[in-house]
Amino acid sequence: MKVTGLDKVPKVRMNMDGAKDAFKQIPISSADGTPSFSVRVFTIEPEGHTPYHTHPFEHLNYVIQGHGALVTEDGTERPVQQGDFVLVLPGEKHQYKNMASDQQLVMICAVPKEYE
């Protein structure tokens, strides 16, 4: 059993191509013995974004704070906000953008532990 909070978890800047001002934490990781899924948190600064990309595994998201856009496969920007739950299926192209100029976009992104 593990109980933790974001203030206790290291925060690292994403250095993937296409990422801008996005930071990653892993509150529940394979190092904790999680059997199958890891829980990551991304913090995107105002006007920042994650890469517009695809991968062979799903995302389970929950927006903890802020609002922004989820860019879908055809380039549509779907609005997302605090309290929203998102399922991105394997192979679906996607990107999270923080559209705010004054607030972080913070979201949970759970994935299979092999891809944490």
Add this chain to the structure above:
Amino acid sequence: MKVTGLDKVPKVRMNMDGAKDAFKQIPISSADGTPSFSVRVFTIEPEGHTPYHTHPFEHLNYVIQGHGALVTEDGTERPVQQGDFVLVLPGEKHQYKNMASDQQLVMICAVPKEYE
């Protein structure tokens, strides 16, 4: 891809033995085609609780609102509050209690989809 909020998801009272004033929602379920994990949300009313129980799969929790106690295998009550992440491993006996008299305890509880 699915985007949803708790106001759009049916809410059902838990009728398991040992549950008191606890309600369940499933924002991301096997019906949505989730490949491996489902995202459930439990709302526990003031002085309510989930069963004190064990099962052969893990919980990945995030406390959305409120504060309470996570009862562990030896009966210890660990405090949990908004913003906490919790990993309960398979076979670990546990219970969530809302210790507040005036506020709901709301938490995400992701589990393998077979057990949603």
